Amino acid sequence: MVTFLSTQTQGPSVSSAKPAWPYQRRAIWNDIPAKTLLRSRKVRDLKSQLAAQQSVFTRPNTKGKAATTASYRVSHVLAKHKKSFKDGEVVKEAFIEAADALFGEFKNKTEIVTAIKDMQLSRNTVTRRCEGMAEDVESQLKNDIDACECFSLQFEESTDVVDVAQLCVFIRMVFEDMHAKEELLTILPLKGHTRGVDIFSTFMDFVKKNKLPLFKLISITIDGAPAIVGRTNGFIALCKQSESFPDILNYHCIIHQQALCGKILNMKEVMDVAMKIVCSVRARSLQRRLFRAHLEETGAEHIDLLLHTDVRWLSTGKFLARFTELLPEIKDFLKLSKHTEYAQLEDSQWLLDLSFLTDITEMLNDLNLELQGQDKHVINMISSVNTFKSKLQLLSNRLQRCDLRNFPHMQAELQRQGKNSAQLDGARYEKQVQSILSEFERRFTDFASIEPVASYLCYPFLEDIDVLQKATPGTKGDFWHLLLEQKYPNLRRRAFNLTALFGSTYLCEAAFSHMKIIKSKYRSTMTDDHLMACLRLATSSYCPDYEKLASSSQCQRSH
Template sequence: MAEGKRAKTYHFHPEWEEDYFFVYSHSKPVCLICNATVALAKKGNLERHFKTVHGSYERDFPAKTPLRATKVRDLKAQLSARQSIFTKPKTQGKAATIASYRVSHILAKHKKPFNDGDMVKEAFLEAADSLFDDFKNKTEIMKAIKEVQLSRNTTTRRCERMAVDVEEQLREDIDACECFSLQFDESTDTVDVVQLCVFIRMVFEDMSAKEELLTLLPLKGHTRGEDIFNAFMGFVSETTLPLFKLISITTDGAPAMMGRTSGFIALCKESESFPDILNYHCIIHKQALCGKILNMKEVMDIAMKIVNLLLHTDFRWLSSGKFLSRFTELLPEIKDFLKLSKHVDYHTKLEDHQWLLDVSFLTDLTAELNELNLELQGKGKDVVNMMSSVNTFKSKLQLMSSRLQRGNLRNFPHMQAELQRQGKGVTQLDSARYEEHVQSISSEFVRRFTDFASIEPVASYMCYPFAASIDVGDIAAKVKSLFDLESSALEDEILTLQNDIEIKARSTSAQPGEHVVFWKLLVEEKYPNLRRCALNLTALFGSTYLCESAFSHMKIIKSKYRSTMTDDHLAACLRLATSSYTPNYEKLASSSQCQVSH
């Protein structure tokens, strides 16, 4: 069959502007005199229109004269002015809409009510009135600010749409990531609705990780394990979450989560929708439980009663370490106050040398526990980082115990100061009494962290794979047990890596201060199982810190002044407040009706 005849392409020539009073605008020739358009940019079409309709212009403005050139220039300016009447409002409207989205995002980030948008606009106008007083275009600036749409309803819609946009970005990352882990926790909001918070930690091909709020699910009825499971599976079904990428789940250890038969984790492991997953009790919760093993309730209770007496009220102390530190620092003033009061019993207790030593010991030990607690908190901490902190603290407890045996109070400055106040030496201290408490905490740490014992050898190897004492078979077996990878293939890859001169050289060539992710150096085709192990290990959550942090945000967002906030709006605001994603303002404004504020 003969090839079809191609359509001829016509090009507009600049000289036709003066010859025929035509310009090329919006892909069509436009007559400067009558604004008529011609379908094709053909010389004959333009010439016919000019001579037929505007013949007098040929006589009044002769060709090739300055008069004609001036007329063409004037008509072009008039056309541009007419076109700008339609384009300028559209541009201004879009700019006002983008500004509206940006301000709404800031309000959501700072957990402010939707109706604060009007307040921001009012403050902006007041500031601009004096700030731009000497600017020639002050009127235009003030007009632009007034056009920003920040009413309560508009700010609400902006937050809804931005939350959807951020969630879409999250979906794209979930699809792109290699694997992910989840953390679950629940808390009640201001109106006693139980909110199930789920965070996700995604790991990508380049070994980078990202942590985001996955969802906030209200539990309107019961909060049993099956209720949590059903609510989450409803979310999975609705969003088609790729559960085959799931590596582990971290929870707060509540019975509804960890129950052996009907707990959430047990139901996940029974379900065919879930792969074989690891599950962990939050390390921060474990650490807090270890601290409670201290059998010094009498000391703490008396100190609390004295302080509550001084303040004439009961307090819920958020940090026992800080409380005890302040108590010991103000002990002389407290004694003076109690001397003047009628509470002789408490004053007598403050003269008891043994009780004062116990308080000093408890102050020093809780300070150490608080330091560990703070070290475990924060975003971006995986299980390997947190295990390292816990292991360091366990070793520190052993060192503290051995120092107490030798009469060394380096780790107990408050107790040492109390001994000096009493005029006693270290030899007069009953070290065994306090060493027993340190050992009990140390034993509790060992007992509670046994479920992380399977990770530690694998993490140690992955952090330094070139140690001479590595047992290839043992490491391969432990990795297989942890992540269900092929043992024989792992042994081959471990041996290959140990003898890979190039990789070994590149792994040790980094300068101090450079953050080089070693496992990015490994080629997927050569080390598929070791790369998979590194990805899975990087994905593991160590705590439910992000959920606890989100609940702090939730209490501010849905306060007693916003108690009627819907669950959807709470989820949207919480997502914007916690997310590291930036909404696509340009895209959102382009899909909105960009009208200025009335």
């Protein structure tokens, strides 16, 4: 009872010593006159205390967002260079090791190393980052497709490392200011057959799912595969029969046609002997080592021979150039090693044929390289082909006169044989050049229909000029986008359509080269979705919005 009374007695005194916060705050402000310097200082002190209290929560969040943004950037670099998802951990380890040496004298070294360790770069995290960035890039592409005036497509099909057929599709969009942009549209796996109907149905499923505006489609460029070009059941035939497609143009890849023209050369006896010799050296490890040692002893410019494969555009020219340059060393090695004797290596006519074939394939390779590349305007590609046809006619005329100024290997071989150009059978080689020229004239008919339009759009104010042999690389419709839509709608539309045309399937070929690195034998179990994401990031010119992606992610530090 006494305790209870004493507690009640002490209660009010305790309460008065620690008044409730509203009463305390009111008492403080009553003691400080309004609109005075003292009150201003008090307000500033209270605000700084509040900011300090809030920073306890915001500072970790800011650091977490910075680490997340950094992880997106590193993941993008890995995808651009076609590296494995788990290489993010290697990058982080290397970064930490480098930090010890780079920032050893820095006062805030500990903070720097801690920030590096906070980056989330585990295998699963990098996988999610690539998926998110691929979706962001795809959304940018969809916005551009909706905004563009028209577009064209290029198709090509190839198999990956586990024999899954992959249909690669690139898009070339043209915008109101007449500039063009080329991007990977999609890569579609074909799990079963690769007939024209299978390709068509797979692509139409993609069109419906992504709501691709096919009414903007101008043309389709193809590689000439039977499943694509079949008259009845080919992909192009089914597209033209479908009501979903507008009236489109279709072209066979210029580079493929140029490569096929080179195969018309009737020089099988030269290639067969050269291939047998090279394979006899390269097929056995011992012979290859001995030959390389022989090249080192003689001080040759090259250290090995090249193999030849028909599926590579530049293979024939590079193979023959290397074989011709190492021909003296090859002869010496065959004699020293007592290989099978090849009488052709001492036959003056065979050696001249080899030199001619080397020279002409180098010219074809130069044209092929000129046609390759991204953002190639179809006018410039046709111009390059027409210029080469004129060059072939010039070569034919010079060979009739035994003029070898364009054939350096033939000139060198004649000098080794102690002969002059007058003793050359020019008609033999002039016939070969004429056969190539005829093949060029026969094959490049797909683009004949657009040559008059292209000539006019290149130089609309000149008459009777063969523009396609004089077009410059800068021809990109810089003039036509200045025309008013209301006054010249048809001319602007023709310029848009011409700018949108693909001349080749180079981008698909390059994408398949990327695919073989991304989905290699070491990553053969990669899913189709991850292959699509990695390939899109590796080939796209779009940059993901790192800040947006980091804001939408859980910004936690690495654990």
